[in-house]
Amino acid sequence: MKxxxxxxxxxxxxxRVWIVGGKMEKTIIDLKGKREDLSGRVHxxxxxxxxxxxxxxxxxxxxxxxxxxxxxxxxxxxHFRGRLLQGTTLHLPHGYSGFVLAKTSxxxxxxxxxxxxxxxxxxxxxxxxxxxxxxAFHWLTLAQALHNPVTPEELASSSATL
Amino acid sequence: MGSRIVxxxxxxxxxxxxxxxxxxxxxxxxxxxxxxxxxxxxxTLATLSFxxxxxxxxxxxxxxFETLKTNDSIGWDVDVIDPRELSAKMLKKNKIxxxxxxxxxxxGLIDRVLKMGVLLTEVYIDTVGDAGKYxxxxxxxxxxxxxxxxxxxxxxxxxxxxxxxxxKVTRDRxxxxxxxxxxxxxxxxxxxxxxxxxxxxxxxxxxxxHHIFGFPTLVRFSWGTCNTYFKDIAEVLWESDNLDEDGxxxxxxxxxxxxxxxxxxxTSKKRSEEIESSGKGRCRFFQARKLEHLTHF
Numbered sequence: 005m006k007x008x009x010x011x012x013x014x015x016x017x018x019x020r021v022w023i024v025g026g027k028m029e030k031t032i033i034d035l036k037g038k039r040e041d042l043s044g045r046v047h048x049x050x051x052x053x054x055x056x057x058x059x060x061x062x063x064x065x066x067x068x069x070x071x072x073x074x075x076x077x078x079x080x081x082x083h084f085r086g087r088l089l090q091g092t093t094l095h096l097p098h099g100y101s102g103f104v105l106a107k108t109s110x111x112x113x114x115x116x117x118x119x120x121x122x123x124x125x126x127x128x129x130x131x132x133x134x135x136x137x138x139x140a141f142h143w144l145t146l147a148q149a150l151h152n153p154v155t156p157e158e159l160a161s162s163s164a165t166l
Numbered sequence: 167m168g169s170r171i172v173x174x175x176x177x178x179x180x181x182x183x184x185x186x187x188x189x190x191x192x193x194x195x196x197x198x199x200x201x202x203x204x205x206x207x208x209x210t211l212a213t214l215s216f217x218x219x220x221x222x223x224x225x226x227x228x229x230x231f232e233t234l235k236t237n238d239s240i241g242w243d244v245d246v247i248d249p250r251e252l253s254a255k256m257l258k259k260n261k262i263x264x265x266x267x268x269x270x271x272x273x274g275l276i277d278r279v280l281k282m283g284v285l286l287t288e289v290y291i292d293t294v295g296d297a298g299k300y301x302x303x304x305x306x307x308x309x310x311x312x313x314x315x316x317x318x319x320x321x322x323x324x325x326x327x328x329x330x331x332x333x334k335v336t337r338d339r340x341x342x343x344x345x346x347x348x349x350x351x352x353x354x355x356x357x358x359x360x361x362x363x364x365x366x367x368x369x370x371x372x373x374x375x376h377h378i379f380g381f382p383t384l385v386r387f388s389w390g391t392c393n394t395y396f397k398d399i400a401e402v403l404w405e406s407d408n409l410d411e412d413g414x415x416x417x418x419x420x421x422x423x424x425x426x427x428x429x430x431x432x433t434s435k436k437r438s439e440e441i442e443s444s445g446k447g448r449c450r451f452f453q454a455r456k457l458e459h460l461t462h463f
Contacts, residue, residue, distance in 0.1 A: 055400035063350035064379040086253035086387020
């Protein structure tokens with residue numbers, strides 16, 4: 005399930021520009037710039053379409069609300085290349101945004117659009133919180149806990165309990 | 167659609183015929199139709215000039231359908247199977263072939279009519295697949311009914327001929343009144359008959375193929391015919407396609423069924439990595455969630 009050219013980045017002034025990679029090669033990702041909001045239009049399909057570029061998606065891809073789903077997720081269904089897809093829309097957690105990046109030079113990426121939700125689709129089975137894609141979001145909670153600054157008070161209290 | 171009021175004669179032993187229309191076409195719905203009446207009415211039914219719907223002209227079929235709808239001694243029903251459903255079932259991971267879909271549709275009709283309160287004692291039906299096996303399957307599901315499963319049942323038994331008219335007229339009307347899901351410009355409705363050999367169908371398919379979406383959802387993507395049109399469109403690789411799957415399977419007509427995994431050439435290993443991330447080599451938390459570490463773009 006690779007999401008080509010899309011990354012999830014943290015909002016907030018400090019992180020507007022990301023620098024990835026180490027040593028000699030640095031890649032600069034500019035998260036400012038043009039900001040078309042693609043919310044409601046970002047789909048993660050259970051397949052790889054070997055094509056890069058625009059397509060008349062709204063004329064051909066017509067998701068409809070569907071019944072079912074034991075987990076209380078609002079489900080949708082659609083058809084792609086003859087296959088039945090069942091999907092659900094996940095809203096990105098508070099504090100996160102999705103970015104669509106375009107390469108402007110060998111080590112420079114520009115934001116061409118942002119989004120705040122992703123609709124992911126399974127081939128012929130209903131989405132559930134146990135799907136890999138849903139579970140990948142667990143990392144965001146974990147990452148926050150790992151990377152939040154620790155205050156001297158917290159350190160003191162946890163040392164005391166040890 | 168179909169008869170809704172249970173007639174008085176339904177409590178007497180009844181016979182039913184079942185037939186299909188639109189099994190072969192590459193587009194549009196497949197329709198199963200049934201017609202039933204009291205056993206005592208079968209003789210009269212034989213005089214109603216029902217014949218195998220394929221031998222009748224369209225106007226004659228329409229006329230006969232209207233007549234049988236107003237005939238109080240006859241009941242009928244249809245099951246219209248959407249092309250989206252046909253494609254989806256035949257292309258899902260555990261594929262359901264057209265024979266199985268056909269069997270379920272026919273059995274669904276029998277079930278519906280029985281539940282209405284019609285005393286079915288005999289059912290005549292054209293065979294789909296091996297007649298003996300089909301008969302056994304039907305008799306197992308409905309032990310109280312005597313089944314006659316025969317080739318060309320539609321020309322042998324008037325009750326099946328009637329069912330064939332019900333099915334064929336319903337299929338033709340459904341196609342005629344079909345509302346395309348797609349809203350792109352230049353969508354035409356001149357599908358022709360839908361048979362892969364029909365020149366009008368061929369040119370419609372050629373004019374309506376799409377680089378990304380393949381075809382409008384009216385088309386049965388699981389038909390081998392689609393392969394010919396898909397040669398130069400964008401390749402799509404599915405996560406759900408088994409990597410060790412080889413070759414295309416045959417459907418009952420001996421036609422090759424489309425498997426998108428066969429379009430283009432990639433080795434299994436490369437293909438799986440292309441479609442899915444793995445989290446390979448990382449801590450179990452990431453592996454379980456297939457989270458890869460992206461070190462470069």
